[in-house]
Amino acid sequence: MKLNLLRLALKNIQSRRTRSWLTILGVLVGVTAVVALLSIGTGVQEAVLQQFEDIGYDIILVAPANLAAGAARSSTGGYVPGSGAGRAGGGMPSAMPTTQPSAPSTTPGTFSPENLGATTPESETSERQAESVKDAMSSVASPGLDTQLLLTQVPQLIEAGTLGTQIQPVNTSTTSGFLRVSSPSLDFLDSFSSVLGGFKIESGSFFTNTTDNQVIVGARSAETLHLAVGDSISIANIPFTVIGILEPSSQSSEAEESEDGAALSSQSLSQSLGTSGSADLVLRGLTNTDDSLFVLNERATDILAGRARTSVTITRVEAGASISAAKDAINVAIGQQEASGTPISIQEIADEIQGTLSLIETVLASIAAVALIVGGVGLMNTMYTAVLERTREIGILKSVGARDGQVMTLFLVDSGLMGLIGGVLGLFLGSTLSLLGSRLLGPSLGVGSFTPIIDGWLISGVLVFSFVLGALSGVLPAWRASRLNPVEALAAE
Amino acid sequence: MLVLRDVYKTYQMGEAEVRALRGVSMELPPSQFAVIMGHSGSGKSTLMHLAGCLDIPTSGHVEYGDLNLTDLTSRERADFRSSEVGFVFQKYNLVGNLTALENVALPMLLRDSTTKHAQAKAREALDLVGLQDRMTHRPSKLSGGEQQRVAIARALINDPSMILADEPTGNLDTTTGDHILELLQQFTDNDKIVLVVTHNPEIADMADLLVYLRDGEIESQQVKEIAR
Numbered sequence: 073m074k075l076n077l078l079r080l081a082l083k084n085i086q087s088r089r090t091r092s093w094l095t096i097l098g099v100l101v102g103v104t105a106v107v108a109l110l111s112i113g114t115g116v117q118e119a120v121l122q123q124f125e126d127i128g129y130d131i132i133l134v135a136p137a138n139l140a141a142g143a144a145r146s147s148t149g150g151y152v153p154g155s156g157a158g159r160a161g162g163g164m165p166s167a168m169p170t171t172q173p174s175a176p177s178t179t180p181g182t183f184s185p186e187n188l189g190a191t192t193p194e195s196e197t198s199e200r201q202a203e204s205v206k207d208a209m210s211s212v213a214s215p216g217l218d219t220q221l222l223l224t225q226v227p228q229l230i231e232a233g234t235l236g237t238q239i240q241p242v243n244t245s246t247t248s249g250f251l252r253v254s255s256p257s258l259d260f261l262d263s264f265s266s267v268l269g270g271f272k273i274e275s276g277s278f279f280t281n282t283t284d285n286q287v288i289v290g291a292r293s294a295e296t297l298h299l300a301v302g303d304s305i306s307i308a309n310i311p312f313t314v315i316g317i318l319e320p321s322s323q324s325s326e327a328e329e330s331e332d333g334a335a336l337s338s339q340s341l342s343q344s345l346g347t348s349g350s351a352d353l354v355l356r357g358l359t360n361t362d363d364s365l366f367v368l369n370e371r372a373t374d375i376l377a378g379r380a381r382t383s384v385t386i387t388r389v390e391a392g393a394s395i396s397a398a399k400d401a402i403n404v405a406i407g408q409q410e411a412s413g414t415p416i417s418i419q420e421i422a423d424e425i426q427g428t429l430s431l432i433e434t435v436l437a438s439i440a441a442v443a444l445i446v447g448g449v450g451l452m453n454t455m456y457t458a459v460l461e462r463t464r465e466i467g468i469l470k471s472v473g474a475r476d477g478q479v480m481t482l483f484l485v486d487s488g489l490m491g492l493i494g495g496v497l498g499l500f501l502g503s504t505l506s507l508l509g510s511r512l513l514g515p516s517l518g519v520g521s522f523t524p525i526i527d528g529w530l531i532s533g534v535l536v537f538s539f540v541l542g543a544l545s546g547v548l549p550a551w552r553a554s555r556l557n558p559v560e561a562l563a564a565e
Numbered sequence: 566m567l568v569l570r571d572v573y574k575t576y577q578m579g580e581a582e583v584r585a586l587r588g589v590s591m592e593l594p595p596s597q598f599a600v601i602m603g604h605s606g607s608g609k610s611t612l613m614h615l616a617g618c619l620d621i622p623t624s625g626h627v628e629y630g631d632l633n634l635t636d637l638t639s640r641e642r643a644d645f646r647s648s649e650v651g652f653v654f655q656k657y658n659l660v661g662n663l664t665a666l667e668n669v670a671l672p673m674l675l676r677d678s679t680t681k682h683a684q685a686k687a688r689e690a691l692d693l694v695g696l697q698d699r700m701t702h703r704p705s706k707l708s709g710g711e712q713q714r715v716a717i718a719r720a721l722i723n724d725p726s727m728i729l730a731d732e733p734t735g736n737l738d739t740t741t742g743d744h745i746l747e748l749l750q751q752f753t754d755n756d757k758i759v760l761v762v763t764h765n766p767e768i769a770d771m772a773d774l775l776v777y778l779r780d781g782e783i784e785s786q787q788v789k790e791i792a793r
Binding site for chain 1: 639652654661
């Protein structure tokens with residue numbers, strides 16, 4: 073009997089083809105929006121979490137306190153975008169090098185904090201970037217932690233390394249300006265090179281000693297500065313020799329086509345997610361190797377010390393040891409070393425970002441749900457109209473023995489089927505859109521390409537929900553149909 | 566045996582009260598071809614609806630065999646219509662998006678029958694009314710006479726004990742109407758009650774029982790011998 077009713081409902085949908093399709097379209101739009109937004113949202117979350125997994129949840133970073141507060145300051149900082157002072161470097165804090173690069177405003181190919189790594193220098197993003205660069209420059213030099221000592225102080229730690237960062241005036245034979253100089257320690261490169269995308273040398277060699285002034289150049293910096301292995305370069309007026317050039321980072325190659333450019337990817341990710349200062353800067357510092365120069369930390373400490381230098385110490389906790397206990401021990405060790413800094417676990421950063429992502433996903437899904445409800449209202453309207461139009465048919469069905477429940481079921485199956493068809497089509501369309509969307513959105517979200525997650529739960533959830541939405545929209549009209557007096561229904565024209 | 570005892574039916578039409586039936590009593594044994602005549606608004610269609618359990622009286626009783634139809638629930642009334650009653654209407658009342666075969670099979674499909682069994686029975690019924698060649702046609706592709714024959718086939722499919730026809734020839738030409746009436750009359754041979762509501766005096770000539778209604782009351786009742 074149920075099968076017979078299903079057949080009858082299908083016939084009804086077919087006989088009102090145009091209106092049925094328009095109704096289905098209403099549901100389809102809502103389901104498409106829900107599927108696309110949920111699958112993209114989940115996909116982005118997975119991709120971001122994968123990045124953290126690649127770094128490792130057994131890692132604790134120690135960010136200097138002034139760095140952790142940097143982003144908070146950047147929103148209230150005194151930098152005026154485009155002002156002469158900002159561009160010429162006037163009014164810079166005392167930590168700035170005393171020797172300015174020669175004629176930066178007239179030399180062709182000048183690079184400056186405003187366009188560091190940015191391919192859209194006029195954009196708001198580049199202004200924000202300039203602000204954070206300025207913040208980094210104004211931060212007080214931090215000596216960082218003694219990692220060897222730290223390993224003995226905190227027994228849970230098995231590896232530790234330091235990554236220093238500073239903005240320095242850089243001169244080559246053809247151009248001059250400011251660039252970020254990263255200074256990983258040897259133990260950092262030994263244990264945590266994955267954090268720097270593997271630190272793979274494309275040409276030239278790795279650092280050969282800690283006494284010569286050797287620099288390894290990020291892929292895009294080498295391109296911008298027209299540097300080759302063996303070239304000379306001056307950092308803070310100290311001569312260095314380029315001994316290696318890095319492979320472009322995976323993010324860079326994935327994001328090459330994006331308008332914002334790879335250099336901004338991790339930054340725009342953390343900015344668009346609104347993460348707080350520490351996670352923001354740490355992420356940005358760790359993930360971008362393309363626009364940096366690399367000098368060994370051991371060398372930089374000797375010759376570039378005191379020049380607006382900040383260091384992040386990165387440590388790995390022994391397998392099975394408690395992360396929070398290790399964090400507490402690190403805090404004690406920081407005090408003992410009379411250094412400053414705040415330990416942050418990768419898990420904390422991941423949780424922070426995941427929390428924000430979940431919130432965004434919920435908001436987007438709620439908006440999509442509104443579209444779905446509108447579709448449901450459209451369906452209800454169609455069903456009410458159908459009851460009016462089919463009043464006589466309801467009378468006929470009752471005269472040949474249909475029970476009230478059967479009439480009701482017939483209408484419910486009818487509206488449920490339209491919901492289900494809208495759900496199936498919306499699932500396909502939403503999946504297609506999210507696959508397309510992931511290619512466009514991935515680079516600008518800073519997660520490279522990501523795969524939208526369309527799993528069994530989403531598919532079955534959408535199908536069940538769309539059928540239930542359809543059926544629920546049909547409940548009132550169907551109930552009304554079932555209660556019709558057969559004599560009056562038969563008299564309807 | 567169909568029995569009506571002192572049946573009243575009052576409709577509320579907005580503010581106005583319409584008293585469609587006023588104290589109607591009659592008895593209708595099996596194998597009878599009963600005809601109810603009367604002017605428009607005399608209550609004859611209402612009487613047919615009450616007999617077929619499509620409606621319930623305001624007061625009085627409608628009984629069928631041991632069943633008091635007045636006391637049945639909505640579901641029981643539906644089941645009674647399904648098993649005991651076959652309706653034939655002036656406007657045929659076929660479902661427009663179903664073929665002739667599907668229309669005829671519909672009452673069986675509503676009673677848990679398999680599609681195969683229902684369609685086999687529907688073919689037999691359509692064969693009986695001479696429409697074996699028109700089974701796959703929709704109502705809109707059939708003539709008035711053909712549609713009415715489909716309606717009769719549908720009325721027969723569950724082998725009811727009572728056929729109730731409301732102006733079955735009202736929309737048909739004389740020849741076609743005569744064929745339909747002959748068809749209906751045949752069913753009285755199988756112990757069925759056939760009750761026809763009509764204006765057509767020619768049908769009256771065929772009646773075993775002829776009832777005249779006027780303003781909701783029985784004006785006269787004639788049994789076969791008198792009518793002929």
